[in-house]
Every structure is written in C-alpha cells, then in structure tokens.
Amino acid sequence: MKLKSMKSIVTCMIFSIASLFNIANASVLTGNLNVDNTFSAYLSTDDNVQGALLVSGNDWTVTDTFSTNLTAGTDYYLHVKAQDWGYIAGFLGDFSIDTNDHVFNNGLAQLLTNNVDWNVSTTGWNNYTTASTSLLGTSYNGIGPWGLRSGVDANADWIWSSESYTDLNAYFSTTITAVTAVPAPSTMIILGLALIGLASRRFKKQA
Incomplete structure (x- = not known):
C-alpha cells in the first residue's frame, strides 16, 4: 500500500x-508597428511559409500592436506582408521578447526595423534580399511624410524594398532563435x- x-x-x-x-521557459513576443499602407504580421516556423496571423492594419497613422507566446526550444520567423497604395512605402517597428529563451537575428531580446536584421522580397516568402533604408536618403523615425510615430522606438528606421517608390508589395522576414534546450x-x-x-x-x- x-x-x-x-x-x-x-x-x-x-x-x-x-x-x-x-511555463518557466515560455517566452512572450510583443510588437509595435506602423506600415504605409496596409499589412498583416505572421509568426511562422518556416521562412518560406506565411505562418499564423498575429495582427493586421490599414492605417499607417495608427501604431498596431500584438503579443503572442513562443514555445521553448522552437525557432521562428516573424513575417510582415506589406502593401503600398502608391507613392512612398514604409514599414516601421520595434519588437521584444520578455525572456532569454529566444533572441532575434541581432542576438538580443529587442529588435528594431533596420537594414541589417530584416530581409525583404517582392515576390513572396522567398528570394529574400536585405531590406533598404535608402528611402528619401534617410529613414529615421520622425522623417516626413510620416512624422514621429510615438508608439515605436525612436531609433527604428523606416524600411522597404530597394524600390520603395515602385514596389507595391513587400514581404519582410526576420529570425527568432531558441537558445534554451528543452x-x-x-x-x-x-x-x-x-x-x-x-x-x-x-x-x-x-x-
């Protein structure tokens, strides 16, 4: 007995x-972003697959936000599909992870939009090249025509493809890597x- x-x-x-x-090894991914003009953000485990929808928006003046759990030991890709309606296009954002179980492409728990850690394609979730910040010669948060987007870190850059005036669709990707073995x-x-x-x-x- x-x-x-x-x-x-x-x-x-x-x-x-x-x-x-x-529970202890669960991470929470959060994001704040503005996209000119419309977008949908996804979380995927395959860089060539769109993934699960996180948030979407169609007003660049509004800073859209999302929050989602990351499974310990699993690598991810953060995908943002953006569409411009003409003239200048841009994607601005900052993202963070609340634990050390995952890191972004820069090896840190915070990632801003920049031309180093983000890839972009104009054909879909494939054929990526490095995102561009050549927009108007500079791309800091606060530049016209958008002005300062207070909901996003001031050090973030507006990014797009290398042809931000003519490419109406862009597919952005960055990696999120698990660093804790389960x-x-x-x-x-x-x-x-x-x-x-x-x-x-x-x-x-x-x-």
Missing part, C-alpha cells in the same frame, strides 16, 4: 515539474521511471 502511494506521489511530482518547466518528453519519462524504481527498492528493503 505504501509503495502504491509512493508511486502516485512520484508520478504527480514528475508531471508537476514538467508543467512548471514548460528536455524531450522521453527524458522526463525515464527520470520518472528511475525515481519510481528507487522508491520501490527502498520500500522492499524496509519490508
């Missing part, structure tokens, strides 16, 4: 530890069986 009770206790402990481990479910099972085995031997000796 004591052995059966001990097995139940150990089993409960294993599942509790596993649950706490997963034990496989089999590892937790083996640990649990080992604990139960030790408990069984102890109670047999006491019997």
Whole structure:
C-alpha cells in the first residue's frame, strides 16, 4: 500500500515539474508597428511559409500592436506582408521578447526595423534580399511624410524594398532563435521511471 502511494506521489511530482518547466521557459513576443499602407504580421516556423496571423492594419497613422507566446526550444520567423497604395512605402517597428529563451537575428531580446536584421522580397516568402533604408536618403523615425510615430522606438528606421517608390508589395522576414534546450518528453519519462524504481527498492528493503 505504501509503495502504491509512493508511486502516485512520484508520478504527480514528475508531471508537476514538467508543467512548471514548460511555463518557466515560455517566452512572450510583443510588437509595435506602423506600415504605409496596409499589412498583416505572421509568426511562422518556416521562412518560406506565411505562418499564423498575429495582427493586421490599414492605417499607417495608427501604431498596431500584438503579443503572442513562443514555445521553448522552437525557432521562428516573424513575417510582415506589406502593401503600398502608391507613392512612398514604409514599414516601421520595434519588437521584444520578455525572456532569454529566444533572441532575434541581432542576438538580443529587442529588435528594431533596420537594414541589417530584416530581409525583404517582392515576390513572396522567398528570394529574400536585405531590406533598404535608402528611402528619401534617410529613414529615421520622425522623417516626413510620416512624422514621429510615438508608439515605436525612436531609433527604428523606416524600411522597404530597394524600390520603395515602385514596389507595391513587400514581404519582410526576420529570425527568432531558441537558445534554451528543452528536455524531450522521453527524458522526463525515464527520470520518472528511475525515481519510481528507487522508491520501490527502498520500500522492499524496509519490508
């Protein structure tokens, strides 16, 4: 009877530890962005697949926001599909992760729009090139015709393709890399069986 009770206790402990481990290693990705003119943002595990919708908008004067969970041990791609209605196009944003379990392409937990860490395509989720900040010769947050977008970090740059006046569609991508290894479910099972085995031997000796 004591052995059966001990097995139940150990089993409960294993599942509790596993649950706490997963909670502790969950990251939250947040973003703030303005896009001239319309956009949809997605989270994907494949750079050539659009992914799950996070947020969309059609008014560049409004700073749109989103928040989503990242699974520990999983790499992601943040995708932003943008469309311009004519003349000047631009994408401005800042993004952050609340733990050290994931990092952006720059190796940090915060990423701004820039011409180093973002890729862009004009044909879809493929054929990427580095995003451009050559817009109007400079692209800082505050430049006309948009002015300062207070909902986005002041150090962010407006980015687009190299032809921001003529390319009406742009597909932006940046990587989010998992930096914390997660034990496989089999590892937790083996640990649990080992604990139960030790408990069984102890109670047999006491019997």
